[in-house]
Amino acid sequence: MLGATIEGDPSTMIDDLAGLDVAGPSALSFFANPKYEQLVYRTHAAAVLVSHAFSPKQSVPASLLRVEDPYLAFTQILEMVAAQMAETGTGVHASAVIETNAVVAEDAFVGAFAYVGPGAIIGPGARIYPHAYIGKGVVVGDNSHIFPHATIYHGCKIGKSCIVHAGTVVGADGFGFAPQADGSYRKIPQLGIVELADGVELGANSCIDRATTGKTYLKAGAKVDNLVQIAHNVEIGEHSVIAAQTGISGSTVLGKGVMVGGQAGFVGHISIADGTKVDAQSGVNKTIKEPGQAFRGSPIQPHRNQLKSELMFRKLVEMEERIRFLESVLQEKDLT
Amino acid sequence: MLGATIEGDPSTMIDDLAGLDVAGPSALSFFANPKYEQLVYRTHAAAVLVSHAFSPKQSVPASLLRVEDPYLAFTQILEMVAAQMAETGTGVHASAVIETNAVVAEDAFVGAFAYVGPGAIIGPGARIYPHAYIGKGVVVGDNSHIFPHATIYHGCKIGKSCIVHAGTVVGADGFGFAPQADGSYRKIPQLGIVELADGVELGANSCIDRATTGKTYLKAGAKVDNLVQIAHNVEIGEHSVIAAQTGISGSTVLGKGVMVGGQAGFVGHISIADGTKVDAQSGVNKTIKEPGQAFRGSPIQPHRNQLKSELMFRKLVEMEERIRFLESVLQEKDLT
């Protein structure tokens, strides 16, 4: 099926998939990253997917399955298993509420206690899990999955083949308040929407705020992890990836293929060039114009500079002692 | 309606509201912040709200609507549109569960699958959206909105004209555990409540923990963004504003009009003076007594000092080289 060459017992039965370090004696594993080569020699796996090029330096207890790309082959097996496990039921649960003028495609699924608001459209193959909330006029594209307790506020648009995990909120109000003379705040109504283009995945308990006017826009294939905050009028480019707990302030624009580590923050009203890489816990405080560069720190510096500054930071006490020594020498010699 | 003076075609039809940079040819925009003046000359908007004082340095393609305060005027227009779009239905959905002794005001709204616990009170004009959970004995004040999947635990009090966005949890247990001799922890019961005074707004997926005893208290007009953590027994002063993903540890007290950027953190048991400003990603580790000061960094310093330290941090490698040069000079001259 994978076109693998087998070195070892071809009748070995596999009933588990696991990493090299935790695999048991009936598991299939894979070896792709050279960093983990030692694990190949110590694994308890029954069989390991390896590349044609791999030449063991020690004896390997497991059978070897040689393939072109072991990671891809392992992913394909995961996909086969996932396809078998996938929920496939269709239809609307008796307890679901479908409001007036909402349209649910015939082969879509709408689970128990799901709410589909007036005029909403649920496309073919879409799955609205139990407890999901689909607001007034929302469009959920073909084959998209909206998991339990996700909230899609009125008017937002979910593209095709999107995934919105449990508890994620799409389209709550942007955080906009005008300060008043008496110290109080006046709420700025948030009249825009959120649009997710095709193939966007949002993790669990993330928040994508609706725009003040216009739209907050996640372009095709963008991937967002859990507990991420994306503020009003932000734009995320195609195939950009944002790790957990990152926050992006209002009106900031990320280009294509941007990679952001966890717990990073972006100030508002800046733009980030295509292919930018931002490390975890960074604070991005300015526009980045040159594509493909890596940054780190809060506030950010180019990646290399920040690593050097961090190294020096750990030596600050020693640096201060060196300064003190120089001062004492000059003082001793009556030079100061 | 706005008392605007029109410069340009008074018959221009407007069907959209948008920022200067993204406005299309049928949009109304506004110009308030001098920083964005260049956008006025390049906008595609049909019309732009400007101040009486604005004197263009170039020709402006759009019609100009001169008003006293362009930002306020734009807000007022947003408010008019929002009022037209607002959901106004009242009554209790057939699927909602209203437990014994709960009281729902006649013109309140309780949506599908909403749960209103025993003895809870829903005030006039309040809106309990589908899937909201209102615990035992909770009071929701007049005209407050509780959005889908918000959870208000038993006994908590929501003032008048409050907004609690989707997925936010009010009144879960504070994180209190007593270490035991065997290394395990014993849960400290959390018997207090959360009280939101009038006009408080909570964003989506935030958490306000109930007090151990007494109350966690957000005073009138406080505004809290998404994914914010407010621990047990915290107090937030009137009209304080807390941006997304900030965390405030137990028993800390924020004064009035405090402004906190995103992803900031506060240790527990400290108090923060009125009007304090804290930048994003700061770590506030001590009581601040003097009102109206600005802080930054983790741990915080006064804002100016921190900016200077950050500048030096970026020059640390160079500083170390200067020290090394001084050392080499002294060594060469046999002074050390």
Place this chain on the structure above:
Amino acid sequence: MLGATIEGDPSTMIDDLAGLDVAGPSALSFFANPKYEQLVYRTHAAAVLVSHAFSPKQSVPASLLRVEDPYLAFTQILEMVAAQMAETGTGVHASAVIETNAVVAEDAFVGAFAYVGPGAIIGPGARIYPHAYIGKGVVVGDNSHIFPHATIYHGCKIGKSCIVHAGTVVGADGFGFAPQADGSYRKIPQLGIVELADGVELGANSCIDRATTGKTYLKAGAKVDNLVQIAHNVEIGEHSVIAAQTGISGSTVLGKGVMVGGQAGFVGHISIADGTKVDAQSGVNKTIKEPGQAFRGSPIQPHRNQLKSELMFRKLVEMEERIRFLESVLQEKDLT
């Protein structure tokens, strides 16, 4: 009941429990931490639990209740009140959906709009609150509480006496994507589960991702606060405690009795020794082998070193001036 020795009026009526600083005239308070001794002399409490050893340096307005361990005694009183307030109803609400082959123990509670998926098992004494989602094949152990809007995805296992607070998501997909040649990402199916051992408590709106294969595993007695992110295949040791908004990246393993402050972050694929302490906002970027050590900073240093570096950081401007002065002296003396 507490075996307390009473100094003061034994007929004093108590109807409230509160901290020394906020206690009213009918409240019982406690004094355990010497840091707060001054509060004992100023409290308005009717009575204060103190240790047998406490010898007041000033007159104390309140009655004193002398006990072995005042904090423990106060906790015991909280527990007694909590037990009286606890919800005790059992049975399945008429509106709940229990799917085929699910088993709900006779004395378990399943609230309104709760969803219990096919083949799920709800153990004796367990409480599934309104709006909770229990996926296909999930096991919820005896006496565990699943609060409103919590989502337990298919196949996950919740031990005995666990607490999962509102909005928390257990078992959403890990964030795994394989980069493709065209810049897009291919989703890696996440086929593993999450397992919580006995006595685990999860705060509100946290996320524990399911494993790619195998399990994400929180061992007995681990305590997790609100808005925490725990990625796929992470392992958390017995009685480890993780404060709010912390994030732990994929495959990282925390030992026993680890204590993590709020907003800390851990990179993936590292392991952390038993009893490690990590301060708030730290960035843990490497394996920690020696048990019981304390760390701080981003990236982390040993706690003491980091505090010193932070002190120096605040003096960086002054350090630079000292270097400049040394340079000027040498230049003046024609030494450079």
